[in-house]
Each structure stands twice: as structure tokens, then as C-alpha cells.
């Protein structure tokens with residue numbers, strides 16, 4: 397072996413959430429490993445993703461209460477203004493705190509922590525700079541990156557992504573947000589709530605990845621109360637005397653900066669996946685077994701955002717966990733995956749749980765709905781904007797999934813994810829206590845709507861206790 401060649405049981409590529417989760421499992425079973433990461437360290441989640449975005453949203457929502465204070469009989473709220481540089485400094489201070497916590501996970505690795513960009517040269521050989529690493533098993537967890545159309549790169553720092561947004565010392569007044577999926581909606585609404593003139597653009601007919609047309613249309617209307625939302629908008633960017641002109645469908649608007657949130661691409665280009673001798677699809681992606689994270693029959697595993705499956709933090713952590721176990725086991729260890737749970741932290745919050753109706757045949761599900769416009773607790777809080785659809789099997793009422801755009805959807809979504817995972821039925825949930833007055837009473841209304849189509853329970857079963865039909869009591 398040459399001086400620059402290293403041999404290990406397991407090589408992990410990427411010190412993000414998936415890589416660190418894999419590392420935790422690998423370390424429990426072998427000391428013979430390396431972690432290779434192309435800096436910066438600290439994970440997408442803590443550095444430029446989940447955590448700074450939620451810190452910005454919290455500031456924006458605090459500011460937004462100003463718009464509603466008058467309705468509560470509190471005067472003077474309109475005089476409040478956001479200090480954008482101070483808000484961004486707070487985001488970075490929190491970000492630094494979260495990143496510092498993450499860095500502790502790799503503090504003690506010493507020479508087993510290699511900074512550099514890794515490339516495969518076959519299933520058991522990685523090259524990092526001038527160094528060759530031979531590994532019996534390779535876990536690839538290189539994450540994803542924001543997509544920026546090539547021709548927009550010429551606009552330099554007037555085109556931002558979530559990789560650069562939180563680094564800004566200040567923000568100009570006029571901002572275009574292109575792409576209103578989960579990330580774009582969160583950013584656009586937050587910037588609008590901080591007082592900036594935001595224009596939002598989405599190429600699809602729906603925002604926030606919402607599938608149900610009624611919920612999507614309602615969400616668009618609620619967002620439009622805060623900033624202009626342009627759907628079905630294929631956007632073109634042009635120079636306009638030092639500013640940027642956004643053009644779409646024969647219309648145009650001039651902005652100072654654009655935040656591009658048109659999606660994220662798995663970091664698999666240049667990774668050497670073609671050297672594995674397995675079929676790759678048109679994106680260059682191999683097939684990955686989601687229960688083992690293994691690529692075909694190779695000794696290479698692909699975890700986290702990089703496999704393009706479910707680009708969510710808890711899924712990346714699960715992927716890494718599964719990959720770490722399988723990279724250190726002689727036999728495949730197959731782990732069942734969790735019920736789908738996705739949340740968008742806009743207002744009202746958007747959440748998806750389990751199966752969606754478009755994945756099912758019409759005869760395979762019953763749908764219960766509630767509109768939070770006249771839901772008691774939501775009205776007391778002046779937050780009565782929301783829709784919730786819940787889906788259940790028509791044969792036995794087993795809960796299948798839900799789509800929600802409603803206040804505190806994150807909590808109802810967790811409750812429903814528990815119910816779907818545990819194969820609970822509509823009657824099982826209706827048997828549970830529901831406190832008054834809560835938003836969960838709205839969920840109960842939707843469950844009761846399904847229960848009306850199911851065979852009745854016994855007269856001595858409280859799941860049968862029905863609605864009183866009064867807003868204050870629902």
C-alpha cells in the first residue's frame with residue numbers, strides 16, 4: 397500500500413445528517429472507518445436549512461402579529477417596524493449555536509475525519525484529493541444543492557438561494573421569490589411579514605406541494621392576502637439598469653434581488669456512480685433499496701437527500717441509520733420505513749401524512765373534511781383560516797392519510813401520523829378524549845364526517861357521541 401493509500405471497513409462520504417447518523421451506527425461496530433466531508437461542516441439542516449429558516453420565520457411571525465393586534469383591541473401595532481439586519485444577525489447567532497452543537501459529533505475523530513471531495517473509482521475505492529481510500533463498504537451521503545438555472549448565475553449576488561440568504565447583512569426592499577414549494581413558500585412569506593415587497597412565482601398550479609385542489613386554492617388566496625402569488629408562471633430574468641426584471645406570461649416586475657427556490661438536486665454529479673456497473677436513470681441515479689439503502693448488489697449505500705427519495709431531515713437520519721447498520725452487518729438488515737410526514741412552516745401550516753388520494757383508487761378511501769373558518773378555537777385566536785382532509789378505508793375506517801393547511805397543523809399531523817402508523821381507525825380516534833376548546837375538535841369534525849359512512853358502533857361506545865352543531869362547541 398502506498399503512503400497515500402488507506403484501507404478501512406467503512407468509508408462514509410458526507411458529514412450531514414445522514415452521514416452523522418450512519419457514523420453513529422458504524423462506530424458502535426467498528427473502529428475501522430473514515431468520514432470524508434467536503435467543507436463546510438455543520439450539516440445543511442443547521443447551517444442553511446431547517447434551523448436558520450425557522451429562526452427567520454419566527455421573527456417574521458412575531459412581526460406579523462402587529463397586523464392583527466387591532467382586531468384584539470390593541471392599538472399602535474402598525475408603528476412597529478422590523479430591523480432586518482438585527483433579525484438576520486439573530487438568525488446567524490442561532491445558526492452558529494446549532495452548528496457548534498453538530499460539530500461536536502466529529503470532534504474526536506482525528507485522522508479519521510478527512511476534509512475533501514470524494515469520488516468513487518469502483519465499488520471499493522474512493523479518491524479524495526491525492527489520496528486513495530479502499531473500503532469494504534462505502535456509505536454515500538453527499539446531500540443536495542439548490543438548483544440555479546445556469547443563465548441566472550450571471551446575475552451574481554443579486555440571485556440568492558437558501559445557501560446565501562441567511563448570510564446577507566441586510567436585504568433590499570423588492571424581492572422576487574421564484575419557486576413556491578415548501579422552501580420557497582416559507583421564505584417568501586417570512587420576507588413579506590418582515591415588511592419587504594415580495595413577489596412570489598411558481599411554475600406549477602399549486603403552492604407548497606399541496607395536492608388537493610381545494611386546499612391549494614385556499615392556500616393561494618391566503619398567501620395572496622400578504623404578497624402577490626403568480627402560479628403557472630415560467631419565469632425569465634433580465635438585467636434592468638442594475639435591477640432585475642422578472643418576466644412571465646407577457647408580464648414583468650422589477651426587483652432588487654431574487655431568491656431562487658426551484659428545487660434541490662442530489663449531489664451525485666462527479667461522484668463516480670457510473671463506476672459501480674449498475675444501471676443509472678436519466679438523472680444518473682441508481683436504484684436504491686429503501687429498506688437497506690444499498691445500491692443493487694454492490695457494497696455501496698446511498699443515504700439522505702442524495703438518493704432523491706424523501707428530502708426531509710428525519711428521513712435523512714433514518715437513511716443514515718439504516719446504511720450504518722447494513723454497512724457493518726454480514727447479512728442485510730431490512731428496516732420498514734416510517735409513515736410519510738411532511739410539514740411546511742408557512743401560515744397556516746401545511747402538512748401531509750401517509751397516503752394521498754391520488755395514490756389511491758376512488759373506491760379505496762372515504763374523505764372527511766373540515767373548514768376552520770367557523771371552528772370555535774380558531775376563531776377565538778383570529779386564526780380561522782384552514783382546511784383539513786382526512787382519508788380512511790371504507791371497509792373498516794382505518795386511517796390512511798391526511799392533507800392539511802391549518803393553524804398548528806404540525807401537531808395534528810403528528811397525531812394523525814401516529815394513528816396511521818398504528819393502523820388506528822376513525823372510531824379509535826373518536827374514542828379518545830378531545831379537550832374543549834381546541835383545534836383538534838376541528839379534526840374530530842372531519843373524522844365524524846367519515847364515521848357517518850361507516851357501520852355504526854355499539855350504543856355504549858363513546859365514539860358514537862355526535863356533534864352539537866354549534867360553532868362554539870366544535
Ligand SMILES: Cc1cc2nc3c(=O)[nH]c(=O)nc-3n(C[C@H](O)[C@H](O)[C@H](O)COP(=O)(O)OP(=O)(O)OC[C@H]3O[C@@H](n4cnc5c(N)ncnc54)[C@H](O)[C@@H]3O)c2cc1C
Nearest residue numbers: 410412413414434440445446514538539700701707708709
Ligand atoms: C432552507 C431549507 C429548509 C429546510 N427545512 C426543513 C424542515 O423544516 N424539515 C425537514 O425535515 N427538512 C428540511 N430541510 C431539508 C433537510 O435540511 C435535508 O433533508 C437534510 O439536511 C439532508 O441531510 P443530508 O445528510 O442528506 O445532506 P447534508 O446535510 O447536505 O450533508 C451532505 C454533506 O456531504 C458533503 N458532500 C457533498 N458531496 C461530497 C463529496 N463528493 N465528498 C465529500 N463530501 C461531500 C456536503 O458538503 C455536506 O457536508 C430543509 C432544507 C433547506 C435547504
